[in-house]
Amino acid sequence: MWRDACRVMSTEWLKLRRSRATATGLVVYVAVLGVLYAVYAIASLRSFAGIRSGFYVAGAVLSTATTPLAFVAAMLVTFSIGREFSQGTIHNVWARPLTRQGWLLGKTISAASHLAVFGLLTLVLVIVAAGIQLGFSDLMEKDFLIHTGAALWGHLALTVCLTWLALSAVVVFAAVPALSIGSPGGAFAVSLIAGFICQLLDGWDPIKPFLISTYLSLPLDQFVAMSKGLPLPQAWGTLLTTCLFGLAAWIAVGWLWAWVLVRRKEVLN
């Protein structure tokens, strides 16, 4: 299965390299990010004048960027899988000697890697811009050290990893409507509706810990709070455990669902 996944990933790279949409997508995303950054940089200078920390701007921009990244995650996988069915190229692919699970794994890993490029781009741009504008020094208030710069960098790295894992769960779950519907637009619409329902349910405490939206927003929210010099409502250990176990469950359930679907899927048209 892994060998098949590697073959699929190499073909996805071939396809992406030749697609104008790849470059266009990155350019549009960087433009959106620039606007986001400008808004937060101005807000930081005005509203949180006492903080003036690059950590805060970086955390706030990354936290907000998670929402468009979740869209990007769903779009990448629904279009990558759904278009194979809508274009009819799936006949050429599934009639080849490779396991369907390997194909699915290759597709999802490719989408997650593509997403990681967007994430990395976000991180680098935000860190460089915030560093130039505000700097990343220790967080002090009235000569009292609130958080050291080293601790903040560590937490930033952790939150980025956790967020990327959560976005990978979105990738795995978006594969389910893509396989069921077999149309990129329809699958993306279903993914959006599912995301919207999750957002609505996010306000309901009993089920909140089980929602993927929690895992998407929680680590970066914690980081933003920390970079503002606020006390953390949850210990980092607890947060890490919750996120890792929750994400593992989300990814496992999503993969199992997609795995069953891909095995049973028939190409009718």
Place this chain on the structure above:
Amino acid sequence: MTPILEIRDLCKTYGRLQALRGVTFELPGPGIYGFLGPNGAGKTTTIKLIAGLLKPTAGTIRICGMDLLADPVSALRQIGVMMETPQFYPHLSGRGNLRVLARLSGCRDETMIDSFLERVGLSSKSAERVSTYSRGMRQRLGVAAAVLGQPRLVILDEPANGLDPAGIVEMRDWLREMTSQEERTVLISSHQMGEMERICDVVTIIQKGAIVATGRPEDLVRNKNSITVRTRAPQAAVETLRRVQGIDKIEVVSADQVRVKTESLSSGEINRVLVLGGVEVIAIAKEKESLEDVFFRLIGDSRDVA
């Protein structure tokens, strides 16, 4: 010897619709096999089942002795399929598409892509995007894609669709070369009866999800009990033949042709009668069914979609 393809009691249902009802046939070895049937007879369903795109409701498919359901990857390694109107990634070039498919087929040697492109006459267009290709060019690329992994069994669904006459001749030559020199087995599904009669070693006819006939085209065709005589004096030929016993019907079909219906007389006997009667005979031949006649005889009048 293990057959290249062995299908036993294959059934497929879509809800209440029974698309295939116990289809059984086999392709014993290298050669060109035709798969004929009206629209909705179950040809594409059978091909999709062989390609692993559909799951059979019942029955078995063995490719080179390997059970497709038990070991799909090994079985699919032996086949190359081109579905009717093959689809490709439009933003990639012809070569780019073949590179993608070669990798998926596990071909390490991508240098053969150029030789396949040359063989299907797409060398000069190989760097152009597939979105700019005509239907015939896509069809040629589809055939190249089907043989990429050097499969033992090549399945082509309507390969001549969209090809110009020169393209059809090239395709025919290539298919013959594939079977004679490379020892491949080719299964072709098509509606072009003349082409199938010319190219296929064996044909299988399917109707309403069941096989109605299998055999060599020359074994399937029947004599029509008609003899066509070409002569410069058709009226004299009619007068001469009217006196002969055993002739059911005589008709003048054109200015130099007479058709004689008889069950008991051979063409040689008719020729002798005419020559003795002083009628000059240019040519005489016993009429046979074409594959198209066989097809319509076997599927009867019910040409409705199954």
